Amino acid sequence: MRFEELPTPCYVVDEGLLEKNLKILNGVMERTGCKIVLAQKAFSMYSLYPLIGEYLSGTTASGLFEARLGYEEMGKENHVFSPAYREDEIDEIIEICDHIIFNSFSQIEKFKDKALKAGRSIGLRINPECSTQIGHDIYNPCAPGSRFGVTLKNFRPDLLEGIEGLHFHTLCQQNSDDLETTLNAVEEKFGPYLRKMKWINFGGGHHITREDYDIPRLEACIKRMQDEYGLEVYLEPGEAVALNAGYLVTTVLDTLENSMNIAILDTSASCHMPDVLEMPYRPPLLGSGEVGEKPHTYRLGGQTCLAGDVIGDYSFDQPLKSGDRLVFGDMAIYTMVKNTTFNGMALPAIAVQDKDGECKVVRQFSYQDFKMRL
Template sequence: MKALPTPCYVVDEVKLLNNLRLLQHVQRESGAHILLAQKCFSMFRLYPLMGEYLAGTTASGIYEARLGHEEMGKENHVFAPAFKEQDMQELVQICDHIIFNSFAQFEKHKAACAQDGVSVGIRVNPECSTQEGEHAIYDPCAYGSRLGVTLENFPEDLPPEIEGLHFHTLCEQNADDLLTTWKAFEAKFSKYFKQLKWLNLGGGHHITRSDYDVEALIDLVKYIRNTYHVEVYLEPGEAVALNAGYLVTEVLDIVHNGLDILILDASAACHMPDVLEMPYRPPLRGGYEADEKQYKYRLSSMTCLAGDVIGDYSFDKEIKVGDKLIFEDMAIYSMVKNNTFNGIPLPDIVLLHKDGTTELVRRFGYEDFKGRLS
């Protein structure tokens, strides 16, 4: 990979397939429908492959819904806090499940959804936070959250058109947190289950992480299906492409101000924005904790943003201008969130095939930058 032009995202087909096979195993053993959450990973070049293992896609807006419909063509779900009328006219043509964030939104759009092939649901807020402060920005059960309807705001009887309920409360979590959330959800909302056809347990399930309790997830899904006679949906994003991607970057310069600072052609702000948003320090191949090895560096970028810092790392050997560095786990929330701030080019997208060969899937240029402006 170090021979590739930089910066570039590289998606590892072998690691992606390993994830997909595990997810397929969960589906077969539990009866769940597992959907790709496109907000996390939308490399549609791989949708035909992923469609061999997954039940379909889920979208957070009109363009993702179109992408899933066009490129995978299987089950296609959509949720958003609100929908525009013109978007709904298209969504009912390309989505089989539409989930509303409020009963007001449902009432506004129910006429458009009143056609064969569209199943309507409501997102609920089970008011059961399991984030413990680690990912507060991603906690939809926090006080004042706009996401989902609380029990207090539910009617005594569900409108007959409602066929499913949905919750999404997790972020990079294990099955124990899902079970905690499920128990709260079941206690509050099970009185509505008798009229439902499906329950959607959302995303944030780190199913393909090495320590994830897969059997506990399978057991829970079986319990739900056998007890309430509904279909169960899961919408992982990260679990699909977890540890299946890299960001390759080149060291352009080294400056010194209290410590040695590497100037890279990759940027946290532009190419891996979650590094600043969460924030977190991404894993780096051959990189260690800041004071663990002899050679310590701060990794930064060539943007004008003073805070565009990826993190402090140490290495076994001295880093030189021209060296290539490889950030790990960069398939997720990278390509879908990157930007061209400062006119910084977008990274190439490369596929690392099973046989070790690489394929340049997409190269971005000036026209991609200019085309977003006017």
Template sequence: MNYHQIPSPCYVLEEEKLIKNLELIDSVQKQADITVILALKGFAMYSAFPLVRKYLKGATASSLFEANLIREELGGELHLYFPVYQDHEFADSIKNATHITFNSLTQWQRYQQQTINAKISPGLRINPEYSPVETDIYNPASLTSRLGIRSETLGDTLPPGIEGLHCHNLCESDSHALSTTLAQIEKLFGHHLDHIKWLNLGGGHLLTRKGYDIEHFIEVMTKFKAKYPHLDIYIEPSSAIAWETGFLKATVLDLIPTPGPIIAMLDVSFTAHMPDCLEMPYKPRIRGARDPQPGETAYRMGGLTCLAGDVMGMGDYYFDRPLEIGDEIILEDMIHYTMVKTSMFNGVKHPSIGILRSGEFELIREFEYEDFKRRLS
């Protein structure tokens, strides 16, 4: 495939890779006898939803707009978990919803009657007080977390009417973290499990990462299901669905010498177009590049906004031949979370969005000055 025909900058979904992920996840859900739904927060590229619909029964929304997008573009089971619901949008949010999770007992009390009237299955988010996640901003299970109810607060019995529990504490995690989570749920919330109909184990199960022990995942789930055969088990990943399914194409616009590395000024921005690289932080892979060895020319990738920190500070790159102005840079794995977190900071042009299918490129969306202006007033 000649990438020159792809405009720069552009997020490109490689469709075959998405299909491969979906097929793997579908086979896991069948073997483990669980239901996998898509969490929209990490992957909301709705031009790919016709594919998602072939494999997954539904999706989960964490806001009214995500719920609208699921209703309009995906269909199927609609699960809701908003960290906090708001009176003025609650009625719209729950339209066609099948399951709803409340983050606190006060929220359940506030919306209990509307939920019952709408015949939606209600649940509560619990805090298992365990998470393998070491980066604080991605750890929802600390003692002082605002997400989920601690066992101590929930008490000995569930409020009447509650049919499910929801636990999200993983992030890019393996099957052993899942196993520990289940043990922790049993320890803190085990006395509730006989009284509910469904258990949602959240996202963070990175089933499609190379080396994920799928057999162990199925074994863990099967054993758990054998203990609680009455429970419908859900997981709601985002990352695993869109993991390594595409790239961000960028172009070198300038080369700035420094006493350290040469900075490649790209037509994309880390802060505006790849904010997770700065938040996590992590160094994205670049196709054809590797870490520089001592003595080799090191290139640092820089963004096109004025922010001093709009630069890939986690590490430099070495290329087999010196970079030149006009060279293409393919930043790998830029579909999950990257695309949903972008901004129009500095007024820099937002990357286009496209799909690669059997070597053919389809441009789905381009962004214009009007998109920038419409977000402001």
């Protein structure tokens, strides 16, 4: 199937672009000896896990279901972190996860013995109270009142027995200068305890595959932990794995005018591209321009009843008409994993484009997928 023959709406992941990212990440691993695992919370398209597994060390999960997915579909190192684990799930988590990272000493006291008896490596998430983001507290794990990680004030050195690693995750779509700043804070507050550990996990949020990312600085940070403390270093990026490797193909259903030109699409910001509203974020649209850059500017919106279901304002060389197909870029990450059927919107199909340009639909959804969620 060719790209133009795909049903819409449809997420399409370009295998060649994904592999390009994976080679960059694998290069960091080869040069430094660190391990990089896929954060499934950003990208969980498991039909591509065999390819990802050729380059990365495994997966990391935010709970039982993601942990099962990584265990079943990639079968390499399997890490998990949760703010708190359920008693009715912890046994299965211990059974399938190699590294289990706890968010508090009370959780460690509750579940440590079980995990150690099973031969698992236990980690503790720390909060270095170092915010490198401004104005985005929804994405800031170090914001005041954060529920993530143990602060120095609440740290319990007397309960470190059996703990093999420390984990921090403070970044979101950031460069390695912010990692370096965070690492300084980690050393300042938790340095004495690093020497008691076997590994350290830098968490996610590293935009390693972005063009302007400073990879040498990242590698210097990794080597610093290895050389100074003898630690094995883990990173768990999500976005960097599939950054700019996917598309969302959609069709114009209608156009209208209300103070400006408006186009209604068969996709939805609210349902299919939630970061557009949550970040907020303006996704790239192939062949379009900024407002007023090209002769015809349109506000693009979805079919739902939400007044704010608007993707953004874009300009085009020609007027849009019913039946036109539009292609949004960077639509692999935080899309499939966060989409909804609000208003009964159908979920987009999921497809892979191979290196020859051929597309294969790996999943299509129906009314039953909507109904059975309810």
